[in-house]
Amino acid sequence: MARKRIILRVIVLFLTIFLHFSVSLSESEADILVKFKESLENTGALSNWNNNISPCKGDDENWVGIFCWNGTVWGLQLENMGLGGTIDMEALTKLPNLRTMSFMNNNFEGPLPNLTLISGLKSIYLSNNKFSGEIPSNAFNGMLYLKKVHLANNQFSGPIPASLAGLPKLIELMLENNQFDGEIPMFAQDRMRNFNVSHNQLVGEIPLSLNNFSASAFDGNRDLCGVPLASCSSPDQLTIGTIIMVAILVAAALAALVVVVIILRRRTQPPQQLAGAVAAGAAVFQQGEKKANAVDLDRIEQGQAGSSGSSSPEKSSRGKKSEPNMKITFLREDREKFDMADLLKASAEILGSGVFGSTYKAALNDGQMMVVKRFRYMNNVNKEEFYEHMRRLGRLNHPNLLPIVGFYYRKEEKLLVADYMERVSLAVHLHGNRSRSNSCPDWPTRLKILKGVVKGLLYLYNELPSLTAPHGHLKSSNVLLDRSYTPLLTDYGLVPVVNPEQAQEHMISYKSPEYKTSGRITKRTDIWSLGILIIETLTGKFPSNFLQQGKSSDTNVAAWVESVTGDDGDMEVFDADMDRTENAEGEMMKLLKIGLDCCQTDADRRPDIKEVAEMIEEVKEKGS
Structure with a gap:
């Protein structure tokens, strides 16, 4: 009898557990997301989140801010909605296929949410909020699939979490405009593509694995040093006044040394020569002071x-300069x-x-x-x-x-x-600090910028016909933007005055396929640079593979173009951060095709500048 009672209790316990899990599994994604919504504040933008309709229908989204795949939710994109409150990670753990989350440009505050509750996440975007406090060093432990982490423009403090450096698939890390301190952890060199820790309070030497990134990725950290910034062995952050004072002291020391030599030799000099020698010593000091004040x-x-150097004023007569x-x-x-x-x-x-x-x-x-x-x-x-x-x-x-x-x-x-120019360069807006003052340009703005670039380039071709490459160094950092996002080309027409060896090593025209194969640039080399710029602007991907110092390979170009465009013309090629107007996809693909035509390895197959200008002028903000 006792044995039967034990068996009966085991059966009851099993049924209780089974019924509990059955109830949990029966909770729909709609129920889960509605519960998640309750933790948020100012949710007017999520008005169609309700239980009356499923969030997904196949791969199509019925709810705003949802990404669907095969009838299930795999992503949340709740950006620019004015949301606040708490991000209820525990509620989201019940979404088995959730892989990406973006809450950028909202009003969330407090510490970083516990992201490890969803170990299958591939990307997390929390930039442009008001998160604060120190992030625990183990905050990213076990997130083996995480590829992209964007925490820029918040108020995080303390060291950069060491667990970030241990993520096996991390390729993007954006931490700029926070208050992180301490040293930068050692990140793997072979996988990181986008990295930015500028404008924090970091110290020490930049790890060798990160020295392939530009200086802009590290700017604004007073005590950070090493490639690509100044050498750690050099004096750091001297003011102009300090430099001048040091120069004056050195000049004074030299003058004192001259006077000592004069005193030691006075016994062997005629008396009438002594005054002139002392005056010469004083002149050394005066000349040193002039040089110090002429630091440019x-x-x-x-x-x-x-x-x-030789920048000091020259004396033309007594008392005059x-x-x-x-x-x-x-x-x-x-x-x-x-x-x-x-x-x-x-x-x-x-x-x-x-x-x-x-x-x-x-x-x-x-x-x-x-x-x-x-x-x-x-x-x-x-x-x-x-x-x-x-x-x-x-x-x-x-x-x-x-x-x-x-x-x-x-x-x-x-x-x-x-x-x-207040808005600095196109490169900053595509790859740099996407702060509230430097927001990511939308599709109409990018189209406007590229149309202006082509007009400026066409003008250069017409006005500088004797130059093989009228611009010669066309890239996103040389496209400046005024207040209204009108593009202005800079660093143009400098090929004739740059030393040939440095021009061949550094200027964009000399990275072209024709220079690699024939050792020369052509009238359509700037067209190739323009094609790269068009693709970069549409995809938001930086063409680092072939613009690195000393590299010039059409294989690298082809690999980069293939990596950002794919083989099937999928719309996923375009920058996910680029807001688009309705019915714009066809026009965006049209512009992308123009960029690819401009990038052809055979220079003779590229369109000329007039053809490019006509084709781009026909691209509209949205299709009919």
């Missing part, structure tokens, strides 16, 4: 300075004149550091905001040729060209001065 912007890179090396040659008459002394007194901010030199934003006393770009690798061209070419470029005038306001000439290096 082209000697300051990322808060550091090199030798003062002439300053031939401090003069800026202006190419436009509609600008207020200033000189290098004004730039020295201006507050300066480094905007970036490229292969040719650094770029600075200078705020002059009268309120003008100018950009000063330092160019190395132009010392093979003589002064007359350089002046003539700059005046030729200075005569160019088009709404889609950034005019060169003036230049400063020295044999070793040159400065070009231009107007400052």
Whole structure:
């Protein structure tokens, strides 16, 4: 009898457990998501989330903000909805096929949600919210399928979680504009494609596995060093005043040394020569002080300075100075004149550091905001040729060209001065800090930008017919944007004045298939660069494989194009962060096809610039 009672209890217990799981399994995805919605605030945008209709019908979505596959929910895209409250991860664990979640551009606060509850996640986007606090080091443990993590533009603090570096499939990590501190963990080099930790409080040396990324991925961390930033062995973040003081002290030490030598030798010198020697020692100090005060912007890179060179004023007569090396040659008459002394007194901010030199934003006393770009690798061209070419470029005038306001000439290096553009470059908006002030451009804006780029390029072809590649260095970072997102091409027409060896190593035209096969560029080389730019703008993918320093391979180009476009023309090729107008897909595919035509390996099969301009002008924001 006792044995029967035990068996009966086991059966009852089994049935209880079975019924519990049966009830859980019977809970529909609609019920799960409605319960999840209860944890959110300001859910007006989710008004069609209710139990009256299933979230998915096959691969089609019945609810807003849902991605469906085979009748089940595999993704949430709840962006730009003003949502707040709590992200109930426990409720979402009941969605067995959930693989991606995006809550970008909302008002969520507090600590990072417990993402490990959904170990099958492949991507998580939480940028542009108000999350804060330190993220535990094990916050990503066990997330073996996670590929993309976007936490930018929040208020996270503390070290970057070490568990991120242990994710076997991580390819994108965006952590910019937070308050992370400590050192950067060691990430695997072979898999990371997009990485940004700029504008945090990180310290120490950048891991070797990350030095293939540009300096913009690390900017804004005062105590971070190593490639691609300044060497860790160099003095960091010196001010202009500090540099000048050090130079003055060195000059004073040299003067003191001269005086000591004079005193030691005074017994062997005639008395009448002593005063002249002491005066010479004092002159050493004075000349050193002049050199220190003539430190110019082209000697300051990322808060550091090199030798003062020969930029000091030359003495023309007693008590008077002439300053031939401090003069800026202006190419436009509609600008207020200033000189290098004004730039020295201006507050300066480094905007970036490229292969040719650094770029600075200078705020002059009268309120003008100018950009000063330092160019190395132009010392093979003589002064007359350089002046003539700059005046030729200075005569160019088009709404889609950034005019060169003036230049400063020295044999070793040159400065070009231009107007400052508030929205910086297209590259920043496609790949950089997608903050509230630099939002990701939508489809109409990207189309407008590309149409303007083509108009500017067509103008260059018409006005610079003698140049084989009228632009020569066309890329997204050389497409600047004004307040209304009008594109302005910069760094154009510089092939004739850049040293040939550096031009071949660094300039985009020399990465083209024709240069690799024949050692020359053609009239359609800029068309190839334009095609790459079109594909990059539509897909949001950076063509890093073949634009790396010293690389030039059409195989890399083909691999990149194939990786971003696929073989079947799937709409997934387009940037997921790009908002689209209704019925725009056909026009987007039309523009993508133009980009692919421009990228053909055989230069003769590419359309010419007039054909490209006509084809792109026919592309509309939406189809009929």
